[in-house]
Amino acid sequence: MAQIKGTGILERGNIYFLYRPKVQKEQARGERDVERFYMVLSPEGKNIFREIIIGQKALPGIRKKERNWAFVKNVTRQAKELEEEFGELEYSTKTRGEREVPAARPAGEGIYAIVRHDNHTHLAYSLELPEQPRQVQRALNIATEGSYIISVKNPGKTSPPGTGLKSGQKAGYPQELLAAFRDRRFADADPPELLDYPGTELMLIGAEEKPGEELGIGLSTDKETGASADIFTDLKLNRKEHPVKPLFEGKWE
Template identity: 50%
Template sequence: MDHDGHTHLAYALELPREPGDVQRELRIEREASYVVAVRNPEAPAPPGAGLTPRERAEFPREFLDRFGGRRFIPLDPPSLLDYEGAEIVLIGAAEDAEAELGIDLDAERERLEDADIFQDLRLRARELPTEPLEQGKWR
């Protein structure tokens, strides 16, 4: 979502219904909001951070021009993520994303077998370990 010149990623956890070990270890909150920025592959990375120049995304010139010499830009267009080696940074945003962004984050109460995520990712639930998603437990 584009908001005041930056891009937000906001979510509400649907599955598992209660966060488990997996979510706690990965620090996945029940609801969260992040500002998302894309790193300029032509800008040098701080020592010990980021990909090597060889591993970085090769964006078309039209995307590179958007950086205008800056190290980071908002994730706009989202197709910047379509490039292997695209580097992003997630910055924790507002405590109350619904109020700041004017959105409704009420999670739908889905059952695993009905979850849209598998269809969205073109995956089959029966072929994948689903315990981390369904129960919040490592397999």
């Protein structure tokens, strides 16, 4: 059983990565064909799933200390809702008729921890599938393991022009969680319950390639196979509808 041990751990659980090809694309042949890139957090002991959309369609580069926006699109206790979200979609347009959006493709799974470190918080993870990052994972910046400084944006503060969610889309926190911001523009992901609200805006900053050494935690992964992959049992994804080569072989589909 996968384990995460160490001091300063605020939350631990399973992490999943998926991407969706662009409209009318039967398959993606590279990062230019990606419409959306998703990260799903399934925290241990909470029986919830957080669907997070990553900006720029890739994780921020760790070595270059890149930063990237993300936001929580959905929080649910029902994995079925995610299957509806990640499944093939159809919609009508006045000019082009019926349009099809391909189903999302699983691109990685592993374990994660939100960790308090010095005066900030980190999101650290370690992959279980695929065993080694390949073409798809390299394009999406999904490394074997990594760590990002994670900050939560105060929904009451403005964003730079052209960035961030509209006011009606932002998280509606109860007063006890708003207190975590102390009127600042950003707060640490402490408590992690700040991520439990759709519309939560996040900033991820590449921090460490080997989080265990820097954060003092142990990320002990399991050897997963096609039969045991949690992304299908936990998220209830239908293997026939979601091409699996990106997950097991790192090849675009």
